[in-house]
Amino acid sequence: MSTKPKYYIVEASALPEVFLKVAEAKRLLSTGEASTVNEATRMTDISRSAFYKYRDAVLPFENMMTGRIVTFQFLIHDQPGLLANMLDIFPECNCNIQTINSIVPSNGTAVLTISAETMDLTVPLEELLRRLRAFPGVIKAEVLAG
Numbered sequence: 001m002s003t004k005p006k007y008y009i010v011e012a013s014a015l016p017e018v019f020l021k022v023a024e025a026k027r028l029l030s031t032g033e034a035s036t037v038n039e040a041t042r043m044t045d046i047s048r049s050a051f052y053k054y055r056d057a058v059l060p061f062e063n064m065m066t067g068r069i070v071t072f073q074f075l076i077h078d079q080p081g082l083l084a085n086m087l088d089i090f091p092e093c094n095c096n097i098q099t100i101n102s103i104v105p106s107n108g109t110a111v112l113t114i115s116a117e118t119m120d121l122t123v124p125l126e127e128l129l130r131r132l133r134a135f136p137g138v139i140k141a142e143v144l145a146g
Helices: 017-031 037-044 048-054 082-086 125-134
Strands: 069-077 096-102 109-117 138-145
Touching: 017 037, 017 048, 037 048, 069 082, 069 125, 125 138
Parallel strands: none
Antiparallel strands: 069 109, 069 138, 096 109
């Protein structure tokens, strides 16, 4: 069984309703229309467990398209030079970093978001994400928005 993720393009009407509600809950959270997961799940009439189960797997198609600004979120170890070295992956893939935001590290880890222009990306977005996930010191890497 393969451990690398596979992606499919599926017309929204063919999806189970819970996936559409998870996507809507994520949109409510990202726009500030809901300030907590509890509020977003109440507004979309899904359980919090359903939201947490599918939140990382459900992304609208436009979020995965290249040629846009893509926002990545990382959980990384708090190690000297890790961020500087990790950033080298972006120009290697012809990806132009626009913003970098970090929360003060705690318990030996840091949360980091990087927004990057992917118009001239020389590898598929999934490959860039695979390289970022595989970088030593990266605990978690995901696409937040595109």
